Amino acid sequence: MNEKKVAEQILKAVGGDKNVSHLEHCSTRLRFTLVNDDQVNVEELKQIPEVLGVNQTAQCQVIIGNSVVEVYNELKKMLTQKDPSADNKKDKKLGTVLLDFVISIFQPLIPAIAGGGILKSVLMLLNMLGVLESTTQTYQILNFVGDAPLYFLPLLVAITTANKLKVNSLVAVSAVGGLLIPGLAAMLGEGAALFSFQLQNVNYTYQVFPAILCILCYAQLEKFFTKISPKVIRTFFVPMMSLLIVVPLTLLVLGPLGYNFGQGFASIIIAIFERFGWIAVAILAAFLPFMVVTGMHKAMLPYVITSLGQSxxxxxxxxxxxxxxxxxxxxxxxxxxxxxxxxxxxxxxxxxxxxxxxxxxxxxxxxxxxxxxxxxxxxxxxxxxxxxxxxxxxxxxxxxxxxxxxxxxxxxxxxxxxxxxxxxxxxxxxxxxxxxxxxxWKESTVEEAVKDPAEELACDEILTAPLEGQVIPISEVKDEVFSNKLLGDGFAIIPTKGEVYAPADGVIEMIYDTKHSLGLKTASGVEILFHIGIDTVNLKGEHFEPMVEVKQQVKQGDLLLKFDLEKIVAAGFDPVSVVVITNPKKVQLNFSNTDQVKKMDSVLTLSEGVGV
Structure with a gap:
């Protein structure tokens, strides 16, 4: 995989670097927080062979697979450093904003917490097997190492929250670090007062929400003091004044508020389990496929991390x-x-x-x-x-x-x-x-996709041959994205002539920049993708000549695209061309009994899918 090239294609499809407010990744997918979600070209993303899927919820999620880290690193190099807040004028639903905020804070914590936790569990296993006794200093020191991510969880949360809010992460860590100083913890335990106000005895280690509230407040203070302070003293004045206000305010109000919220949040989840018992786990497990696909499973992260930190x-x-x-x-x-x-x-x-x-x-x-x-x-x-x-x-x-x-x-x-x-x-x-x-399980001509019933085919659609040549099953195409039907079902043609025709009346929805691929939406609502050749994106448009424009109405049999078949083959590319029904997927594909097709030959009838 050429990670740099894939990153360039993805960045272009999500609206360019100016449209990216925040980028992170998990084990298999890139997670974009965008300035304007409407600028995302989902179909263009889906055409990138290395992209396994696209999901838009609170974030634009691009599923890459095992190479996600490499693509992420290339994207980070391409993103310009900017403050997107001035551009982000688009109103978003509160739920979407909150989910994006939660994911951005908690998702990056997982590697450190998981690494430390697995280390501790391995140590327990070694102790159970009698390999390493828990009373030895070696065991205890390594156990401290494993416990460190959770013990200093407030500092990690300060970093991720500061990164999300685009404020100074080192000052943010300093603000939260003030809550963890052993001497202060001892004072709180004995009973301490600040400005004659009694402070609640809170152990801030292992806590999440006090740190979040602290940095939310600090972010506003940093912006305020940056705006009003002279540039000559800004370097020390802004952090000094921010720390002077935010740490006492956190000790007096924000810290106890966050601590009590965390306790209550975890208690609610536990109460649900105690009320419904095993059925809560069973139902959650059954619905996780839908939660993972939509990214909603990430909303459980605050509970998981809070529960681990507290109990x-x-x-x-x-x-x-x-x-x-x-x-x-x-x-x-x-x-x-x-x-x-x-x-x-x-x-x-x-x-x-x-x-x-x-x-x-x-x-x-x-x-x-x-x-x-x-x-x-x-x-x-x-x-x-x-x-x-x-x-x-x-x-x-x-x-x-x-x-x-x-x-x-x-x-x-x-x-x-x-x-x-x-x-x-x-x-x-x-x-x-x-x-x-x-x-x-039941094998069928085409498996039905799980989708909104409103997207089902309203009536039969007869498609004529979009190219002249030999028809072959899509499963024989030497590209896993197509052969595995990740974009949808369809068929392929080994062309004998370098022309693509409209298989039905419709409108041109998309023409790829490198001209080797285009999309058509028929009058009955069927969305069709034409992809000429395998890996021909590398030709960068050479040997391809579109004969139509985006949004242009076309009639069945109209010439859509010309390509130089001989030169494409001479350049070493497989000319097999793929025709994919990208939407709807819940259809029955009935092929004509012919291997060789010419322009206007009936090649396929699409019928509404039957239940399986």
């Missing part, structure tokens, strides 16, 4: 996530066993292996969400596995994606059966999902 354990989300992750694996392996589609079989096997280790995006976007029966089976397996984990009250001690490699996150010094129950729940989730998908 050292968490017993709802991580258990549900374990059940779902392993159910995705079981479902994928069942699909691999039952399907006759070689491309889908390969995708299901690789995605199933990733899901076993806690990475579910390949399984979700490559298999589950595209195939309704697989989704139902995964939900069944997740529910059953989640029910067992909920009944046995399995606790997690690390905030990391549960899977085979991270099972040590369930090791407990006080609950000897906790790990065993987690393993049993893992097995139940896998077996239940595998069995459910294997039983209900």
């Amino acid at each position: 050292g354990s968490e017993l709802i989300y991580c258990s549900a996530s374990l059940a779902h992750n392993i159910a995705e694996a079981g479902g994928c392996f069942a699909v691999a066993l039952r399907t006759k589609d070689k491309g889908l079989k390969a995708t299901a096997i690789s995605s199933g292996i990733s899901a076993l280790f806690g990475i579910t995006e390949p399984a979700l976007y490559g298999v589950t969400i595209l195939h309704k029966r697989a989704l139902y089976g995964v939900m069944i397996g997740s529910f059953i596995g989640g029910a067992y984990l909920g009944i046995t009250a399995v606790e997690a001690y690390v905030a990391v994606g549960p899977g085979l490699a991270s099972l040590s996150m369930f090791i407990s010094e006080t609950l000897p059966n906790n790990l065993m129950n987690a393993v049993i729940g893992l097995v139940i989730s896998f077996v239940a999902s595998f069995a459910a998908v294997a039983v209900i």
Whole structure:
């Protein structure tokens, strides 16, 4: 993969660097906070072969897979340093803004918390096996190392919050660090007063919300004092005045407020578990496919991190996530066993292996969400596995994606059966999902996508040949994005003539910059993508000549694009051209009984999909 090139294409499709307010990444996807969401060209993003999927919620999420870090690094080099606040005039819903804020603060914390937590769980495992006694100084020192991310969690939160708010992160850390000084903690324990006001005894280590409120206040103070102070004294005056106000204010008001909110927040979640018991874990596990696809699972991060910081354990989300992750694996392996589609079989096997280790995006976007029966089976397996984990009250001690490699996150010094129950729940989730998908799976001409019923095809659509040549199944195309039907189902043609025709009346929706690809929306609402050649994007428009413009109305048989077939082949590119039905996916594809087609030959009839 050429990460730099992919980064350039993605940045252009999201509206350029001026439209990017904030960028971060998780294990498989890039997460953009944008100035104007309307500037995103989703279809252009989906055409990038390395992009597995696109999801727009509070953030624009671009699913990359295992190369996400490399693409992220290239994007960071391309983004100009700017203050986007002056440009961000677009009104956004409060819920969207809050979710974006939460994700931006908590998502970057996961690697440090997970690394420290796994270290502590490995130490407990070594102690259980008698390899390293917990009474030794070596064990205790390494345990301090593992505990450090949670102990100093307020400082980490200060950094991520300051980065999100675009203020000085070092001053932010200093403000929160003032709350953690051992001498101050001792004074609070004995009873302390500030300006004659009694201070609440709060232990700010392991806390999240006091730090967030502190930095929210500091951000406003920094902007205010920067605006009013003379430039000659700004270097010391702004941080001095900000610290002088924000730290006392946090001790008096913001800190106790954040601490009590955190206590109440965690108590509500625990109360839900105590009220509904195992059913809460089972239902959450069953609905995680939808939450992960939309990015809403990140809204659980504050609870998970708060729970770990306050009690050292968490017993709802991580258990549900374990059940779902392993159910995705079981479902994928069942699909691999039952399907006759070689491309889908390969995708299901690789995605199933990733899901076993806690990475579910390949399984979700490559298999589950595209195939309704697989989704139902995964939900069944997740529910059953989640029910067992909920009944046995399995606790997690690390905030990391549960899977085979991270099972040590369930090791407990006080609950000897906790790990065993987690393993049993893992097995139940896998077996239940595998069995459910294997039983209900049904091969069809085209699997139905899980989508809004409003997007279904209103009437049959007859398509004529968009190119002249030999028709081949899309599964035989030597490009996994197309052969695995990540963009949708369709067919391919090995062209004998360098011309692309409109297969139906419609309007041109998109012409790719490098001219090798264009999109058409038919009069009945079918969206069709034409992609000429494999990897021909590298020709940068050479040998391609569009004959239409975006938004132009066309009639069936009109010439859309000319390309020099001989020169493309001479340049070493595979000329096979792909025709993808990108929307709707819930359709039945009925091909004509012909291998060779010419202009105006009927090649395909689209009918409304039938339930599977």
